[in-house]
Amino acid sequence: MNERYNFNEIEKKWQNYWEENHSFKTVEDESKEKYYCLEMFPYPSGKLHMGHVRNYSIGDVIARFKKMDGYNVLHPMGWDSFGLPAENAAIKHGTHPSEWTWNNMAEMRAQLKELGLAYDWDREVATCHEDYYRWMQWIFIQFYKKGLAYKKENPVNWCPDCQTVLANEQVVDGCCERCKSPVGKKNLSQWYLKITDYADRLLDNLETLDGWPNKVKIMQKNWIGKSTGAEVQFEIKDYEETLTVFTTRVDTIYGTTYMVLAPEYPSVLKMVEGTEYEQPVKEYIEKVEHMNDIERTSTTNEKTGVFIGKYAINPFTKKEIPIYISDYVLMGYGTGAVMGVPAHDQRDFEFATKFGLDIIPVVDPGDPEVDLNNLTCACAAEGTLINSGEYNGMNNKEAIEKFAEVVEQWGIGKKTVNYRLRDWLISRQRYWGTPIPMIYCEHCGWVPEKEENLPVLLPTDVEFTGKGESPLTTSATFGKTTCPVCGAEAKREMDTMDTFLDSSWYFLRYCDPKNSEAAWDPKKANYWMNVDQYIGGVEHAILHLMYARFFNMFFYDLGLVKTEEPFKNLLTQGMVNKDGKKMSKSIGNVVSPEEIIKTYGADTARLFILFAAPPDRELDWSDAGVEGSYRFLNRVYRLVYEITEKYPEIPAEFTVSGSADKSLNYMLNAAIKKVSEDVGGKFSFNTAISSIMELVNEMYKYKEGENINVGLLGKAVKDLILILSPFTPHICEEMWHHIGQTESVTEMSWPEFDPSALVKDEVEIVVQINGKLKDKLSVPNNMDKAELEKVAMDSEKVQALLEGKTVVKVVVVPNKLLNIVVK
């Protein structure tokens, strides 16, 4: 060990050591308790950013700690390597997406290794590798076989200029992010996964996820958006068809004064055909078609709509009510038809006001401030029914149940549940993704590729123009095949899968990454799953984390995994900002991990990022703060160096005696305890580090004192290195070997604290008068209440302060505090 802390040399040295010794290789071992620590794998964009560094530093501390704590730790890393940027790079630079991606992965892998992350690199997976996407295709076919994958024509985002479908994320302010032209809707036949079949389980299971942040659970709950209500059928006057509405407020049905359909409602055109309403209705539908989602769903819009010339009949009042179409009703939710109750729904109120429709109050909240005959806005409050025939006086909550029963008896409706959650559109007109392993045959329709023929490989003879359909269509060979059922000539599906599918099961592939017979061996998955700790950005709170849960439930149903939920505990880390703003190229406040590692080393970068803020909070990057972390590591290094220089022989046996010894021993054991708790479960890395800093300060003080107990000091050095090692592994490995250890610090057991060292001989008691701090007393530990009270009352200071006062009461908390209440 050098006199000076040369992080460059040290870090390379130990990274090579770990690699050569396969220090983090893991195999299944039934005799040991397992711990699966997982961080969200990155998209190989080319360079690591600080968000990655934070994410992986957190995971690394946990993984290293758990390993030292005796667990068999699985800590893998891989690449979410399919996706659009590779294709855009191909268009821009003329490189193949594959080349671009693999180059990036190599570069980022090197950066991850520079951070000294304890991964089992033998388990590395890349979703763009045929060994991976082969099983992705197999999984898709299992979905298909269970009836959970289907093809359907639906309106999707369409850029007329680029001639392609766009993902929702690629539509910015209603325009194509690449060419800026307005995005429209187009009906396309696309593949969907029936995630809605799992809506209830996805929702109900949230209750069991005790180890998840509440915030994420609520976000998923909102996203699933379950609402219970009823469907009710309305007859149409002089027309044979009926219309069914969905409502959560069937209790207000007597107040229904009109009906609205979504403009896309299938039978609207038929209903107006040949009437004077045909023209205006068509015009309105066309206008709505040209609106993007932002325009259409804005709540600030004034209500618009068109009367279609027909009347529905309210089944309860038998009154005729006019039927409109309006863009505020969405075809994709409920039935696409809504009963308009202006008195009790704000949207309906606005619509009715605009079109001069009746507003009939049917629920009286009994609130004197609400003038039911002169409403200025809809009244959504609970109350009793009025204007509701025989049901007047009934509580409206009861009426919800009652009316649902009534419509069911009449055979015109039933209680139903609706979800905001939609089926998952997984088709992408892209090249760089998993080919959907489906084949279209004239005779047999859509059939899956035979499982033994997988993978359906991505062809290499394709062009990337950024225009037209999927680049797969430009391949001379890809599309032509034969039907797996009848053998006739057939065509392959040209679309690829949404990359969110790839990332929905990678945690299972890590359990058995090289399996060529199956996606994974359930035995291995049963050993490792579920993930004990998952760590990643909160931006994945809904999509990724819900898709992965959906997949895992499906695998559970197939008997491929033993738990429904894949992630037992979840930690969502906060963003890394600079000067209070998100780091971004356009603002120019990006701090690159590369530079920091070059200037200060990986250990400093890791330490700072863990020390500067609790993991789930935002972290503001501070150059001065990094300096501070660097200074601390230098301080530790110097401490160890100086001690070993001065005391080449450290006795193994020693006794703790004298106040200085006791104080150091106390600090040492307190730090071990604190770090164990903070890293082991609370994930409060910042306070763990601060307790190590306190220990280091104490050791410096002790070292300069008299009567040095070399044995004790040596023990402190040893434990200090051990408890610091999960945070800053390189420097600790260096110091560990320097103090004469021959095994890697990563193979060591986590030190245990000695509870007796934490028992102080004397404790400080706070003396309060009327709750205000007045004095502090040093008394023997565990002094009993009565004696404590006596000692306190006898103290000069208290005596003086009590002059002329009457003591009403004395509250004593042993070993802590004493409060004298006076008048």
Next chain:
RNA sequence: GCCGGAGUGGCGGAAUUGGCAGACGCACAGGACUUAAAAUCCUGCGAUCCUUACCGAUCGUACCGGUUCGACCCCGGUCUCCGGCACCA
């Protein structure tokens, strides 16, 4: 609009969950070492007041109120900021 979360020194953040508010670090100021600087070490560092100074006093965890011997912590209300959902019937 609905649903969450948060508000503590100049800054990042602590506080065993009702018991010394401000640990640890950063910044700043003063000092030591040095020809000098860097590095390092030592001291101070919530506000106001009193005092020559030491000692001390009062206030202080967004704001107002409550419970309690005692409140950053519990309860009621208000404000601000952040996040999610949102014409979902």
